[in-house]
Amino acid sequence: xxxxxxxxxxxxxxxxxxxxxxxxxLVPSAVQExxxxxxxxxxxxxxxxxTFSHIxxxxxxxxQPWNPDSACIHxxxxxxxxxxxxxxCRSPHRPTPxxxxxxxxxxxxxxxxxxxxxDFLDGTPVVDIKPYLPYCDAKPHxxxxxxxEIPATPPVRVEWELAALSQLQHLSSNLEHDKQVIEETLxxxxxxxxxxxxxxxHAWKLYLLxxxxxxxxxxxWQVKVCAIMANTHV
Numbered sequence: 158x159x160x161x162x163x164x165x166x167x168x169x170x171x172x173x174x175x176x177x178x179x180x181x182x183l184v185p186s187a188v189q190e191x192x193x194x195x196x197x198x199x200x201x202x203x204x205x206x207x208t209f210s211h212i213x214x215x216x217x218x219x220x221q222p223w224n225p226d227s228a229c230i231h232x233x234x235x236x237x238x239x240x241x242x243x244x245x246c247r248s249p250h251r252p253t254p255x256x257x258x259x260x261x262x263x264x265x266x267x268x269x270x271x272x273x274x275x276d277f278l279d280g281t282p283v284v285d286i287k288p289y290l291p292y293c294d295a296k297p298h299x300x301x302x303x304x305x306e307i308p309a310t311p312p313v314r315v316e317w318e319l320a321a322l323s324q325l326q327h328l329s330s331n332l333e334h335d336k337q338v339i340e341e342t343l344x345x346x347x348x349x350x351x352x353x354x355x356x357x358x359h360a361w362k363l364y365l366l367x368x369x370x371x372x373x374x375x376x377x378w379q380v381k382v383c384a385i386m387a388n389t390h391v
Contacts, residue, residue, distance in 0.1 A: 165283040169363040178276040181258035184341040211289035217282040218254035323387040
C-alpha cells in the first residue's frame, strides 16, 4: 500500500456529475476554491505559489466506480460507440482514480486557493498541487492520438426563455458571471453519450452553482434554458 494524504477539498459550482466539464478549461468562467484541511493551512506550504499563473491539481475521483474487469472505456468523444484502453484516455473510471488538471490560479489565501476553469465535482479531494511550468510542461507539437479522427463539432447555441432570464436576475447576486457559467456549461452539451446523437423532447435539469437549471434541446446544436430555480439538491 502507498500512503496518500488528502490535503484539501474543492468547492465547485458543479455539484452533480451531469454537467461537469470533461476537461479543464472548457468552462473558463467557473471559479472554484481549493480549501486546505487544517494540517496544511500553514502559509509556508504555499510560499512562492502566488508567483505562478497556473497550477496542476492532482485529485481523487471520489464518486466513480471501477470495474476491475474493464480494460477498455467508451469515451464520450467517440459517442460511446467505440472503445479505447483505459490508459489511452482520460476517463475517471480508472484502477487508481487519480485525476490531473491544469487550472488558472487567481489568488492564494492562508486556508485556500482560488482557481478558475477546473473540471471538478464539488467535494473532490485534492492529493497534491504543483506549479505549471510552461518551459517544460507545454508541448505544442505533441500528437493528439486518436482525437483527430473525431470530426469537429460546433458549440451548442444557448438561448433563454424570457421567464428563465428574469428568474436568474431575481436570484443572482452576480448575474453576468452566473449567466456565463450556465451558458458555457450547456454549450458543451452535458447530456449522457447515448442521448447526444438524437433530438428528443426530454427536459433536463442541471444542478449548477446555486440553481436548478431546466433546459431542453430545441435543435441538434441549440439549447433553450426554460427555468432557473433556487437549488433544492443541496
